[in-house]
Amino acid sequence: MPAPVSLEPGYVLHARPWRETSLLLECLTAEHGRIGLIARGVRGAHTPTARADLQPLRRLRLSYSRQGELGRLHAAELMALHALGGEALLAALYVNELLVRLLPREDAHAHLFAQYQTLLEQLSGARASAWLLRRFERDLLEAMGYAPLLDREAESGAPVQAGLRYAYAPERGPLRWQPHLGGSGLRGSALLALAHDQVPEAQDLPDLRRLLRELISLHLGGRALASWSLAPLARPRPHAAD
Known part of the structure; x- marks a missing residue:
């Protein structure tokens, strides 16, 4: 299994609900290109990673584990927001x-x-x-x-x-x-x-x-x-x- 990735610069390209409290993410990262991640539990009331941060047009630092087709997101730190309209x-x-x-x-x-x-x-x-x-x-x-x-x-x-x-x-x-x-x-x-x-x-x-x-x-x-x-x-x- 690949080693966990910590604080890699990245963007969410697309996010959609998965099961009751999670999101399926397509991300673009600096070192690994496009990756798919599951963000578990982020649609709950009390979560360490805000769902609002896991939307497109936000520059993030992503920490995750790569596990086959879909990895698992552990944390996302918001770095910047591109306000577009x-x-x-x-x-x-x-x-x-x-x-x-x-x-x-x-x-x-x-x-x-x-x-x-x-x-x-x-x-x-x-x-x-x-x-x-x-x-x-x-x-x-x-x-x-x-x-x-x-x-x-x-x-x-x-x-x-x-x-x-x-x-x-x-x-x-x-x-x-x-x-x-x-x-x-x-x-x-x-x-x-x-x-x-x-x-x-x-x-x-x-x-x-x-x-x-x-x-x-x-x-x-x-x-x-x-x-x-x-x-x-x-x-x-x-x-x-x-």
């Missing part, structure tokens, strides 16, 4: 759903954990969410080993040109757009902005949202994310790149 709250809950659905358990990604923490801080600072989400989606795909090709054409390997339009073959990469490919493609400048972490023009954000949703869909086993039906995430506003 409106579109920022929906964006954070969407990212939580992404992580629960896509990250395998016990697969550590220390860099992704740091990026998640930074994202919550940026959302708390009233930063517009659309570009922040596109960056995180890109980084999550990279952490999973599916980094999208963005700055070179799939067929020739030639550099993507900002002034051209491209279709995107999900398992290959950018292809120079031609009318027979359908749609209108997306601008090379949008792909390069995502590749080089530069804020794109507002008109490119809907195209990047569609591209990343298509890439993410490949790894969801045919089941869409519930968050995608929420209007603020489905239709990014024009100023969302500010």
Whole structure:
């Protein structure tokens, strides 16, 4: 049996009731990645760990034992609370759903954990969410080993040109757009902005949202994310790149 873990930085991604007084938790931790934990007795009247602390958007120090598929939570110390509302709250809950659905358990990604923490801080600072989400989606795909090709054409390997339009073959990469490919493609400048972490023009954000949703869909086993039906995430506003 693995040794108990003490005071590891982590976040609760999702919590749901289990039996009469307990919770089933999906957590993101700094050293062990996504883990499942049972928090026993936390829904009772007198418990050492408050149920309110075991909710999303709280930075914690978790002490737990790892026991197969589900470990057991021993204690959780609240370190910080990210107070979010409106579109920022929906964006954070969407990212939580992404992580629960896509990250395998016990697969550590220390860099992704740091990026998640930074994202919550940026959302708390009233930063517009659309570009922040596109960056995180890109980084999550990279952490999973599916980094999208963005700055070179799939067929020739030639550099993507900002002034051209491209279709995107999900398992290959950018292809120079031609009318027979359908749609209108997306601008090379949008792909390069995502590749080089530069804020794109507002008109490119809907195209990047569609591209990343298509890439993410490949790894969801045919089941869409519930968050995608929420209007603020489905239709990014024009100023969302500010």
